[in-house]
Amino acid sequence: MMVGTWVDRRNLRLECQSHLGHLPAHLRRRTRYHLIGWFKREGVAVIREERSMSSDTLKLDEDIRGRKEEGKPDEGKESGVQRERRYVGADRPRPEAPDKVTGKTLYIHDLTRPGMLWGKIKHSEHAHARIKSIDTSRAEALDGVRAVLTGYNTPEVRIGFLRDNFALKRDKVRQYRDEVAAVAAISPEIAQQAVDLIEVEYEPLPAVFDPVEALEPSAPLIHERDALGRPREDNVLAMECGHESGDLAAARERARWIAEGNYRVPVIQQACMGTAGCIAEFDARGNLTFTGKTQIPFLAQKDFNQALKAMGLIGNNARVVVPALGGAFGTGLDTHCYEYITILLAHRTGRPVKMLMSREEEFAYLSPRQSARVHIEQGIDEDGRLTHRKIHVLQDNGAYASWGATFPTVMLLPVTSLYKVPVVHYTSQCVYTNNTYCQAMRGYGNPEVTWAIECNLDELAEQSGLDALELRKRNCNEPGEVTPMGGKVTSCGLMECLEVTGKQLAWEEKRPASQAARASDSVRKRGVGLASLIHVGGSGRIYRSDASGIILKVDDFGNVNVSYGGVEMGQGLHAALSAAIADGLGVTPDKVFINATDTATCPWDVGTHASRGAFMACNAALLSIAKIRERLLAFCAEGFAELLRKNIQTLSKKDASFEPPTIDIDAACRPDNFDILDNQVFLRDQAHEPWARVELGKVLRAMHFRQGGDMLTEPAFYDPPSDLPDWRRGIGNMSATYTYGTQGVEIEVDTETGVVTILRMVSALDCGTVLNPKALQGQVIGGIAQGVGYALYEEVKMQEGRITNPSFTDYKIPTAHEMNFPIHLHYADTYDPEGPFGSKGAGEPGLVPTAPAIMNAITNACGIRIRSLPITPEKVLAALKQR
C-alpha cells in the first residue's frame, strides 16, 4: 500500500491509499466524480479531499490543455489565453441588474418618439369566413385618426417561412385573431375607438378545430392555394421530418416488454413579464428603423427587407434595434403581423408608429406554444435494454405556419438520442386548423415529446417490474456514443445526473415504499418520480448558417466595447459574456460594456434560441480575444520597454527608496513574457514588480497616438462544428455538443380532491462548466417553474377556435406560492471540449423533464397514469375513481 495525492481538473486534492502507484494517464484530467468511480472499482481508498484553491480561481490553462488533449485544438481561440479564471464560474451579479432593480431600464413600453402615433388592429370575429366588405369610413372620419389600412388599400405583404400568412388579410380569415384592418391615431384610445368603428361583413365558412378531423378528406381547406398559387389538396403542412433506423419488426421480436400510449400536450402561453410591442419609423429616404421585441434581429431584418420590397421600397433597408426585453421564451423567434402592420402604418403616415400589446391582447392575439399528440411505442429486452422506439407526432398548427410548425425537427433529438435506442421509427405531421396559430417556446418540441418518452418508460418499468431508475441507467448515454441520428456525444454526465437524483430522492427506499403504500387507505399518498432530458448544448443548426459574429473594441481607456448580435432577454447572457471577456482578455468585468443589439452595428447572428446565447457569444468572444491579445502583445514587443522606462522614471521621482531594476529591460520584453490581468499589462517573470506593469489603457494610448498608430478592434465569427440535418431522413449532428439532465420530484396526492402538491425537487444538470452559478440557478429554477406550470396548471382553452381564458385571471401560471418547495440543484462534473471554458447551453433544459417526472411520481404514489397535460385535480380524481 502506498499513499498518493492526486489533483483533479478542478483542483480538488485527493489523498488516497492505494496499491497502485500512479493515476493512469487517461484519468488525469478527469473530475472527482470520475476519479471516485474509478477508485471504487480499483479499491482505492480516499483519505482526504480538499480544494487546493478557492473555487473561483480555477486555472484557465487547464481548460486550454483540456481542449488540446481532447484532440480538438483550436489555435485561434486559445493562443495566449493562459491565465487564471476569476470571473467565469463565480457568482457574479448581472451587469444589467442595477438598472433593472432601480427602474432605469428602458423597455419598449417606455420608449417614445416625437410625433409618434399609436397603432391598433381590428381582429376577425370568425374562425373561418369570407370577408364580404370592410367599411372604414366612420373610423376615417374620427378626429385624431391618421391612417386606416386594410388588405385592400395596402400592398400584399406575405409573411411566415411558408409564406402562407399576410400582414393584413384579404378575401378570407382563417382564425379568430386574423388582422383585417388597422388604425394609426394620435393616442391609443382614439386608435381603439376607430378600430371599434370599423365594420366588417363576413360570410362564415365551415371550420375545423381538431387536427385529426382536419386530416379527413372532407375537412374544409384552410388554405386553398400554396404560396406559389398552386391549389392545395389537404391541410397538411408541406414539411417532412422523420427518421428510420434499424429493423422495427426484428426489434419488436426481440422485445420482451412493449409499452404503447397516446400522449397529449396542450397549447400554452409563453407568458413573458414584458408584453410585446414595437416602434417603426422611416427616414426620408425610405429606410426603416424598427425597434421591437425580437430574438432574431438579423432574420427579422431579412423579413422586413422583403416586406419593404413588397411595399415598393426597393433597395431600402430595415435596421432592427432591440430594446431591453422582459422575457421572450420563443415569442421573438418569428416576425409577426402586428410588426408588419406597424411598418405599413408608419410608412403610410410618415410618422413613427408604436404598437403595444396589453396582457389580454397578448393572450388573444399572439401565437402560443403548439399542442401535440404523440403516439409512442417502446420496447425493452430481457436485460432492460431498449429495443426500439416508435413515435408519431401530430401537431395542431393553427391557421398559419410559424416556427412552432418545425418542432418535429427538434423532437428528432430526444426521439433518436435520449437514452441508447438502436431502432427508431419516427414520423410527424403538422396540420392546419382554424385554431390560433402557434409559434416557438422554450424547449421547442423537446418537452412535448419527452413527456411521452419518459412517461412511457415508466410504463415499461411498471410492466417489466424493473426499477425505473435502473432501467434508465441501463440505457444511459455515454461520451463517445454516436446516436441514431448521427448525434456525436462528446461530454455526457447523464449517469451522474441519474445517480445524484436517485440519491437525493432516497429513491431506493421511497420508490418501493410508496408503491407498496398505494393500496393503503390513507387519504394523502406520496410518491417519487424522475425523468431525464437531452437538449442541444452547442447551438442547434436549423438554418443555413448557425454562426454568431462579435466585435470587440478596446478603447483608449482600456474599456472593452462589445457588439454582439444576440439578445439579452433576461436569461443572463451579458453576465456570462462579460465574465468570459474579462477572464479571456485579462480585464475586470466592469470594463466590459455590451452595446444594444442593433443590426446596424453588430455582426450577423442567427438568433438567440436553442440555448445557444452564452455558448456562441463566449466562443466568438474568445476568438476575437485571441486576435486582440496577439496584436497587443506584438505591439508590446516593440513599445513596452519604453513604457517601462517611463514607469521607472516616475517611480524613482516619487519614491527615494525605489531601486531601479538591474535586469535588461529590452531583453525582458520578449513576446512570450507578457500577460494581461486586472486591466494591466505586465512582464510575467517580473509579475510582482510595480515597475513592470502598465495600465491597459496606457498601452492602448501608446499604440494609438504614434506615427502609424493603431487601435484594437477585432471582429470574429464563430460557426460551431455541426451539421444541418437532412430533416426528411432525420440524420445529422445538429449540435456541437449536447446537454443532459435529470429531474426528480417527490409529490403528495390528496386522493379526495385530486390535488397534487410538490414536496421537493432535484435537478441534476450536465451543462459542462458552470459559467455563473447564480445566473444558472435562475435559469434552472425558472425553467422548473414553467415545467410545473406545464405539468399542473397551464392550458390555453379554446372553444371553436376562440380563446376562452385570455387573462391571468383565467390562465394560471405558478406563483411563488406554488414554487414554495426545496429544490436541490446539482451540476454534473463534466467539461465540454467545444464549449467556452468547457460549458454547454443551459437555457431551455429546465422545463423539459419536469412534467413527466411529476407524472411518474403520481403514478408511484397512487397507480394512476394521466396522459394529457395539464394534470388537473379533476383529471386525477377521475383517474382515481376508474382505478
Add this chain to the structure above:
Amino acid sequence: MQADYHQPDTLEEAQALLAECPDAVLTAGGTDLLVQRRASGAQGPLISLRGIAELRGIHESHDLMIGAGTTLTEILDSARMQGDYPALIQSIEVLGSHQIRNVATLGGNLCNASPGADTAAPLIVYGARLKACSAGGGDSGACRTIAITDFFEGPGRTSLRPGEILRGILLDPPSPRLRSGFQRLGRIQMDIAIASLAVAFEWDGGQARQVRVAAGSVAPVPLRLQATEEMLEATALDPETLNKAATVAAAEVSPIDDIRASAAYRRELIAVFLRRAIRAALEAHGEAGGGTA
C-alpha cells in the same frame, strides 16, 4: 382609464357626493372595481372611501363591528378576530396575496357580491348582519341592518339601495363552545375559489347544535346549505352522519361548469370540504366527532 375622483373625509360627505352624482361609483381598495373598469372601459366618477376614518377598524361593544373599509390585513392582524372567528381568518389568509390584502377591504369583498367572495361563507355561518347607511343618516337616521343571507341577490348584485353605503359588519360575540372552520380550493393559491365552504356550530356535550353551513362558488350567490345543516343538527358528528351530510351538501349546491372546473368536480369538493371543515374545527380544540378516535 380616466375618471373624476373624489376622496371625502367623512361618511356624510361621501353620502352627499353620492346623492349629488348618482352615477358615481364607490371604491374602497379598488381591487375588484379597477379590474372591472379596465375591462369594461367605464369612465364614470369615482368616490373613494379610503379617507373615511369611521369606516375603518374593529370596534368592540357588546357586538363586534368591523368597519366596511377595514383592510383584510387589519383583520388578519387582530388577535380578537384570530381567537374568535377562525373560519373568517382562514378565508382571509388564502385571499389573494399580501399586496391584495393590504388594500382590499371586507366591505368591498361583500359588496362586489361575487359568488366566490371568500369571506362570505364564513360571515354567513357566523350570522353576520350588515349595517348600511344612506344620506342624512350618519349613525342613526337612515341606517338599517341587513341579515347577510338577505344581502346577496345574484352575481354582482346586493340588496343595497341606490345611495346606500355599507358601514360595517356586525358579529355576535362567540360562545366558548363555538366551533368553526373554512375550506377552499383554487387552481393555484391566487385564484378565485373553485369552491369554498364554511361551517360553525355549538359543540355541546358531544353534540352539534345551531349548525350553520355555507358554500361559495357553487351557486349564483354565496349559499347557505340548510338541508345539510339539518342533517348535522343535534348529532355527534360521527363519520356516518358526516358522510350522509356530505352527500346532501353535494346535492344542495347548484354549481356550473366554467374555466376553473366542472360542476361535478365542485360537488365532489363540497362533500370533501364539509367533512374536513367539521373535523378541523373540532381538532382545533383537541376534540373529535362521535365514533372517531
